[in-house]
Amino acid sequence: MSEEKKNENAYQAKNAWSEMGEEEREEVFAFNEAYAKFLSENKTEREFASAAIAELEAAGFKNINQFKSLKKGDKVYVENRSRALMAAVIGEKDLKEGLKIVGSHIDSPRLDLKPNPLYEDGEMAMFKTHYYGGVKKYQWVTMPLALHGVVVKDDGTQIEISIGEKEDDPVFFISDVLPHLGKSQMKKSMSEGISGEQLNVVIGSIPVADEDAKEKIKEAVLNHLKSEYDFKEEDFISADLQVVPAFKTRDAGFDRGLLAGYGHDDRVCSYTALEAILDVKDPEYTSVVLLMDREEVGSMGSTGMQSHFFEDQVANLVDLYYNDYSELMVRKVMQNSKVLSADVNAAYDPDFAEVYAKHNSAYLGKGIVISKYTGARGKAGASEASAEFMGEVRGLFNNAGVIWQTAELGKIDEGGGGTIAQFLANYNMDVVDCGPAVLSMHSPYEVVSKADVYHSYLAYNVFLEK
Known part of the structure; x- marks a missing residue:
């Protein structure tokens, strides 16, 4: 029997494990070993923020209050009430050209x-x-x-x-x-x-x-x-x-390709975003990582995305970067910025196949998930990425060898959910949701693929760096 010929014009998401060699596989397991340890040791927003600041400071980041001005290469962070923080690396281009932002949340059910x-x-x-x-x-x-x-x-x-x-x-x-x-x-x-x-x-x-x-x-x-x-x-x-x-994060499955633990939503995105900015060397645009609180209850409150914290810190960057502060410049910086809203999607579960749209679902092991929109039923309660920005992100990932897939959150009439993307989009930014798939999301013991965790890190790093 002749081998079936693959149509080069057809789209099919790749299995990340099938695409990697032995050396990359070792990198995947080593990265996830560090992630599992971090997740086991940091189960609250306060613990995550404190541990993140320790890593940032060890990598040369300083509290923004220590700076009187900012220039290319400066590494800064600012925390908010010990429950949220922002980190930034000042890029080569002028700040008014916009920021590259990866925004996630560190609270969990x-x-x-x-x-x-x-x-x-x-x-x-x-x-x-x-x-x-x-x-x-x-x-x-x-x-x-x-x-x-x-x-x-x-x-x-x-x-x-x-x-x-x-x-x-x-x-x-x-x-x-x-x-x-x-x-x-x-x-x-x-x-x-x-x-x-x-x-x-x-x-x-x-x-x-x-x-x-x-x-x-x-x-x-x-x-x-x-x-x-x-x-x-x-x-x-x-x-x-x-x-x-009281569980520790542990390998799951005979092949140890999965990680089971509490708080993958959304600390898997927060951790990979943190590691991504720690590894940023010479960004073209100013790179920013947001680790926010209160997303699981609507992002309201002083440490949530609906607070003025983010806007205030962009104003702080503008004030330290330019000799003359301008509110108009703050607006220009924000509207020229581009964002990956780093949040998880639901992994297809064959035991509950009736709630998933199989051809538009996320699968464990097929890389980071790009979600053009979230929301519920008629796309309510969410923003939607433009076709232009989807093309830009897809091209960036393809050129960098990032394994990715695209998905909605289940069948249209079964429910839905939202992320911080909608609040960032209100600043007139280009935003798209982008994170790994999670099995048994919002349960006390969630499961992710180690390959997806690693490719989330790669995706965030290339977005911030390039």
Whole structure:
């Protein structure tokens, strides 16, 4: 039988593994080993931002407040409330020619402690939580959980908390009803099987010896918090404490081609963007990486993309770059800028094939995903990249050997989602969504392809550099 001839005019996304040699494969695994370690160690926005700043400073970046003027080659960063940051390398071209921006977010779905979280019931001490972002509540029960965050006392003292990650740490736990008594629960829809108010974390069970104590187990926990961490119950009110999975990021599959971990959405893009700007040598345009907060809840708030943080920092760059500050120049810089909105897409899952448009879905192992638009149903709640900018990005990736694919987010009428792209596009910038595919997105344990992670890094680097 004769071999089927391939039509050179047809488009078919490539499998990245099939395109790489042994040397590149080793680079892929080494890059992902570093990423897995970073992801395991940095499970909150604060932790990610702090670790990112450490890497930036080690690479010669300095806080923008240390500069009185900016010139080609300067490397700067600025952080926002320890939960978001921007890094930039000043390029060869004049700033008014625009910036090359890769923008991502460092928040992930989780459980936050309520302001008054601690109570006792059923011979147990427990924490009340409030879920953050789009979660399937039933996925968060009966698994090991860790507590991360910061407690700020009324004198300004800050206490860093990370419990549940070390081998000798205790972990925490949310219970579920046993199947023997689950008749009523099993009749409910999956969204109602576990309610938000049932996401209560078991944190203790041994009472104090004081016979006069009213809530002996709660008091024992308070005594422990005071002796171990030096804070009292009222200090919960001024705390950012998050309950996250206690899992480490690990290789998945016999061939170790996948990574399973918490927070790939969107720290896989944030990490690869960070590494991309660290490796930028001599950019033509000023290169910028944005690591933002609050995307999972609409990008609102002082650390989200809808705040004035980004606009203020562009103004800061303009002020330090030119002798005479001009608001009009700020506008010119922004409207001439181009952006990769670095966010993930949904990987095709054959077990749930009915929600995916197979010919317009993202697949694990086929490289970074370029999404012309996101949004829901009739493209609502999102921006859309121009054909010209799509062509420019596609050409850039093709010439640099970046493996890429294109996709929508599932079938039109099944739902949808948005990214920070729409808010950057409001500045009259060219923007396109661009990130790897994720399996089981927004679950406590998501999966990505190591090849896609590496090609995301390559894509962001070439975009910033060229």
